[in-house]
Amino acid sequence: xxxxxxxxxxxxxxxxxxxxxxxxxxxxxxxxxxxxxxxxxxxxxxxxxxxxxxxxxxxxxxxxxxxxxxxxxxxxxxxxxxxxxxxxxxxxxxxxxxxxxxxxxxxxxx
Amino acid sequence: xxxxxxxxxxxxxxxxxxxxxxxxxxxxxxxxxxxxxxxxxxxxxxxxxxxxxxxxxxxxxxxxxxxxxxxxxxxxxxxxxxxxxxxxxxxxxxxxxxxxxxxxxxxxxxxxxxxx
Numbered sequence: 001x002x003x004x005x006x007x008x009x010x011x012x013x014x015x016x017x018x019x020x021x022x023x024x025x026x027x028x029x030x031x032x033x034x035x036x037x038x039x040x041x042x043x044x045x046x047x048x049x050x051x052x053x054x055x056x057x058x059x060x061x062x063x064x065x066x067x068x069x070x071x072x073x074x075x076x077x078x079x080x081x082x083x084x085x086x087x088x089x090x091x092x093x094x095x096x097x098x099x100x101x102x103x104x105x106x107x108x109x110x
Numbered sequence: 111x112x113x114x115x116x117x118x119x120x121x122x123x124x125x126x127x128x129x130x131x132x133x134x135x136x137x138x139x140x141x142x143x144x145x146x147x148x149x150x151x152x153x154x155x156x157x158x159x160x161x162x163x164x165x166x167x168x169x170x171x172x173x174x175x176x177x178x179x180x181x182x183x184x185x186x187x188x189x190x191x192x193x194x195x196x197x198x199x200x201x202x203x204x205x206x207x208x209x210x211x212x213x214x215x216x217x218x219x220x221x222x223x224x225x226x
Contacts (some may be wrong), residue, residue, distance in 0.1 A: 101153035
């Protein structure tokens with residue numbers, strides 16, 4: 001079955017460390033997205049990519065970086081510059097038919 | 111820019127009660143409108159959508175009608191079940207161009223708790 005796989009499901013990071021969240025899709029979608037979800041808040045767009053080797057900043061890109069070397073993969077790195085990284089991170093992809101979301105990664109800074 | 115506003119929760123109701131979650135939007139042109147549902151610890155699942163004015167999206171007993179005149183897309187269900195307990199998000203997107211897609215703009219989410 002086609003879908004989006006995010007890993008790991010839970011991730012713990014020490015302050016000052018970079019950490020990378022994985023997102024892989026086998027839907028053959030061109031566009032991929034990273035959203036951040038905080039308790040009681042909606043989803044805010046971090047980065048998105050409409051094609052391989054190209055990506056754009058979303059609304060809250062500071063402290064994050066991405067790459068899009070392959071169509072199937074869109075990893076997100078949370079850097080030490082991100083002041084408050086504890087959150088639920090959702091990856092998504094889309095085609096003209098709509099969006100598909102992964103099951104998310106919960107990142108906690110310890 | 112685009113924005114979506116939905117009623118704050120939590121909304122607590124009894125099984126078989128009527129559910130309404132209000133959603134209004136601000137956007138240029140004629141966006142597509144969506145309702146997504148998120149169960150605890152999971153990602154988002156598309157519940158229903160509408161792509162033009164007066165369209166009614168429906169799924170699993172939920173309905174929402176695209177009202178251009180009031181810029182609204184309220185979600186309703188006539189008789190809720192305990193299994194409907196979740197967080198519901200209203201969202202909009204402008205029309206897809208080719209296969210590139212467009213980013214979704216979300217409301218803040220409404221938590222719904224249905225008690226037996």
